[in-house]
């Protein structure tokens with residue numbers, strides 16, 4: 362499994378981030394096994410958010426960290442802030458408070474990467490810059506990024522930040538390919554031409570911002586997993602064919618599909634099962650062909666003009 366550079370952070374990270382949004386209900390032993398299995402696979406980059414499980418996910422992870430004092434230096438912790446009940450909040454006050462809360466729940470004194478979770482239209486970029494500068498000087502956060510932002514929003518932030526945006530977390534799966542579709546359908550009247558994210562894929566590649574693909578196994582907006590679903594027969598057949606050829610599973614084939622894109626995206630997993638992480642690792646080691654990539658893309662109902 363080849364590592365990738367996380368934006369211009371200088372951090373060399375695995376192409377798979379272990380998403381921790383669904384670990385809030387795990388007991389200590391299960392959580393320990395989950396983290397340990399991730400590390401055995403070389404997956405040492407963990408994705409959190411202050412709101413996952415109402416804080417419980419960070420807490421469960423923090424309890425695992427406490428069991429082994431040497432673990433913290435061997436892993437990367439990314440978390441997010443900026444979502445509050447019924448609103449988004451990128452105020453300096455909220456960002457600082459949220460990070461202190463995450464540090465406490467995680468039981469660590471630094472976060473490797475902090476992402477702004479969902480764009481706040483009331484954002485004052487000067488305030489965000491002040492918050493980030495303070496967090497960096499205090500050693501609480503080393504690197505910064507965003508999530509679900511389009512180029513104009515990142516440009517606005519970048520004008521004030523004294524630190525680079527190293528990552529942008531965006532939804533991407535064979536069933537959620539908006540940022541690719543718009544590139545294929547330029548200058549056509551087809552639905553795929555509708556640009557919902559302002560050429561964010563090309564922008565991130567131009568600016569060396571790593572795209573992190575969230576919900577890689579869900580269709581729609583958390584409507585369910587498409588693997589094994591009878592709503593996606595052609596997609597499942599295409600994934601099965603790739604899986605069979607390379608001796609992996611269809612879950613692994615999805616990771617191969619996402620990583621085959623030259624944007625060098627990270628896959629942010631959501632599974633709570635170590636066995637599925639192992640399938641994803643097997644897929645991360647395979648480079649599928651151009652023909653296979655297009656076959657999977659088209660089998661999810663996408664069209665080329």
Ligand SMILES: NC(=O)c1ccc[n+]([C@@H]2O[C@H](COP(=O)([O-])OP(=O)(O)OC[C@H]3O[C@@H](n4cnc5c(N)ncnc54)[C@H](OP(=O)(O)O)[C@@H]3O)[C@@H](O)[C@H]2O)c1
Pocket residue numbers: 379380381382383408409478508509530531574575576577578579586588612629630631632633634637
């Ligand atoms: N930035 C954002 O706005 C944002 C939004 C959402 C999520 N995220 C991040 O992205 C991560 C992934 O999101 P997600 O949990 O929605 O991702 P996902 O990997 O698309 O979905 C995982 C869910 O699908 C189930 N699943 C069923 N079949 C599966 C298969 N064959 N392979 C893999 N999973 C299968 C898993 O169940 P099992 O546990 O039983 O495997 C789990 O419940 C989160 O943990 C979070 O870190 C970020």
